[in-house]
Amino acid sequence: MDYLPLFLRLSDRPVLVVGGGKVALRKSELLARAGARIGVVAPEVLPELAELARASRGGVVLEPFHPDHLSEQVLVISATGIGDVDRAVHAAAQALRIPVNVADVPELCDFILPSILDRSPVIAAFSTGGRAPVLARKLRAELETLLPAGVGKLADWLGARRERIRAAQPDPALRLRAWERLVDGPVAERVYAGDEEGAEALLVDELTAVSSVGEVYLVGAGPGDPDLLTFRAFRLMQRADVVLHDRLVSDAVLDLVRRDAERIYVGKRRGEHAVPQPDINQLLVDLARAGKRVLRLKGGDPFVFGRGGEEIEQLAAAGIPFQVVPGISAANGCAAYAGIPLTHRDHAQSVRFIAGHLRDGTVDLDWAGLLQPRETLVFYMGRVGLPQICERLIEHGADPGTPIALVQQGTLPAQRVLVSTLRDMPAELASAEVRGPTLTIVGSVVSLHPRLSWFRSTPRSTDV
Numbered sequence: 001m002d003y004l005p006l007f008l009r010l011s012d013r014p015v016l017v018v019g020g021g022k023v024a025l026r027k028s029e030l031l032a033r034a035g036a037r038i039g040v041v042a043p044e045v046l047p048e049l050a051e052l053a054r055a056s057r058g059g060v061v062l063e064p065f066h067p068d069h070l071s072e073q074v075l076v077i078s079a080t081g082i083g084d085v086d087r088a089v090h091a092a093a094q095a096l097r098i099p100v101n102v103a104d105v106p107e108l109c110d111f112i113l114p115s116i117l118d119r120s121p122v123i124a125a126f127s128t129g130g131r132a133p134v135l136a137r138k139l140r141a142e143l144e145t146l147l148p149a150g151v152g153k154l155a156d157w158l159g160a161r162r163e164r165i166r167a168a169q170p171d172p173a174l175r176l177r178a179w180e181r182l183v184d185g186p187v188a189e190r191v192y193a194g195d196e197e198g199a200e201a202l203l204v205d206e207l208t209a210v211s212s213v214g215e216v217y218l219v220g221a222g223p224g225d226p227d228l229l230t231f232r233a234f235r236l237m238q239r240a241d242v243v244l245h246d247r248l249v250s251d252a253v254l255d256l257v258r259r260d261a262e263r264i265y266v267g268k269r270r271g272e273h274a275v276p277q278p279d280i281n282q283l284l285v286d287l288a289r290a291g292k293r294v295l296r297l298k299g300g301d302p303f304v305f306g307r308g309g310e311e312i313e314q315l316a317a318a319g320i321p322f323q324v325v326p327g328i329s330a331a332n333g334c335a336a337y338a339g340i341p342l343t344h345r346d347h348a349q350s351v352r353f354i355a356g357h358l359r360d361g362t363v364d365l366d367w368a369g370l371l372q373p374r375e376t377l378v379f380y381m382g383r384v385g386l387p388q389i390c391e392r393l394i395e396h397g398a399d400p401g402t403p404i405a406l407v408q409q410g411t412l413p414a415q416r417v418l419v420s421t422l423r424d425m426p427a428e429l430a431s432a433e434v435r436g437p438t439l440t441i442v443g444s445v446v447s448l449h450p451r452l453s454w455f456r457s458t459p460r461s462t463d464v
């Protein structure tokens, strides 16, 4: 983070603007909205700017900048467009430790003025750290369309009832939940619709409706790219008190979980063991009984090689409310991002997902049964068993020239696709650097990859 976003109270505080032109005017208008007393220093000042400064109960000094102008100021903005003057303002402000902003010169800025969405008292600010202000404006515009118009009114309405809400729900955990219902339920809808009486009538019911038993959300987080989350997954990620995640959930996805949710890692780390499955199942039950909303985030889809079924079995037996949110499974994500359709009228009519479990170092599968004509095989497994898969398939009659693709870190920026044949893959693997997680796709659909590959990752995909 280059800058820490803060919301600064400026009402009735003196702020110095050096410069008398259009840029100084634009910045002063923003300061005026926050109620600052604006002092303008410049040999010449636009009449609108002078008027604005006076109206703010600041003033105008028609002379070149001098460090004495900084006395008593809480902030200073230099917008002269003259390099020497801007640098002098910056140096003088630095000496006095007054935060300074030099318009359009990011390296001379202690603070920057973000792009602001103002639904006061709700304010959202976007910044690109001075790199691309137009992008910040675009993002602000996008958010603008998502925020209900009455969100400022809702904040005021709830703010006026803060004390009552606290008194009606003294338990902090239940109160937090009550607040979440208030900002996201029928009360909020009434306020948005202008029906404050109706909202008032619902308030008490909503406050007492929250229960002390939590719930569990078993959520598929997809293969890695956070854009592949479902809307529902995202919504529940904002609602959770605690999240249990493992190695397959990407950092980019985890970053989207509510910031103050507790994070519990239950996967394997190098050299350590994973939390045993029965312990995870029990933990879900215990946390929900303690009243938490528990997010169990799983890579891909929870019901595809995810042991999701086992986790909710225990919840169901314990009578704990839960819901399951599907995710994009690794096969679907990797296939799409690698340009390998899983089925295709000219190549495959069916697709089979296979967990390539290793038992005593061997891959234990019904090889003869796997060899169906016009069928794509997808192996969910690391590279270790891959040479054996190639050998066994050939032994059982597969064409050694059958194309095979190893998709590494599918859908992530570092995705790589290694394409070969059943015959050559083991040798290629021996010299290739492979980064997990990996998924293997076997079948003639793989031959479409060079033509249909679109996802430009770094390093560039494809060693054909």
Ligand code: SAH
Pocket: 223, 224, 248, 298, 299, 300, 301, 302, 303, 304, 305, 306, 328, 329, 330, 331, 334, 379, 380, 381, 382, 407, 408, 409, 410, 411, 412, 437, 438, 439, 440
């Ligand atoms: N529930 C998950 C699968 C869990 S099994 C799902 O639906 O995707 C774990 C296996 O999934 C890994 O060993 C790997 O083979 C595969 N996998 C998961 N994410 C992947 C990714 N981003 N790229 C390649 N393979 C992945």
